[in-house]
């Protein structure tokens with residue numbers, strides 16, 4: 001279990017080993033921007049890793065392909081939350097993350 005701090009909301013999210021950050025957010029009752037529902041296709045879940053890039057899991061091929069297609073680059077500090085796993089503390093920025101039921 002690791003803690004991922006999500007800015008600007010200031011959410012501290014507990015993420016199990018091997019669990020994508022976005023899935024942990026859903027289970028904790030938070031909405032994360034998406035159009036593909038965690039299929040690694042839309043690119044809308046992309047998040048900026050501010051601290052702890054060394055604690056981020058390897059980038060699967062499908063994540064690299066989507067980042068290349070949607071952002072035109074692959075960079076360790078830009079990750080799809082629907083594929084990002086962590087092994088230690090990470091701080092990232094993702095606008096639009098909010099509690100379910102809030103606009």
Ligand code: FES
Nearest residue numbers: 041042043045082
């Ligand atoms: S939720 Fe669509 S790419 Fe991650």
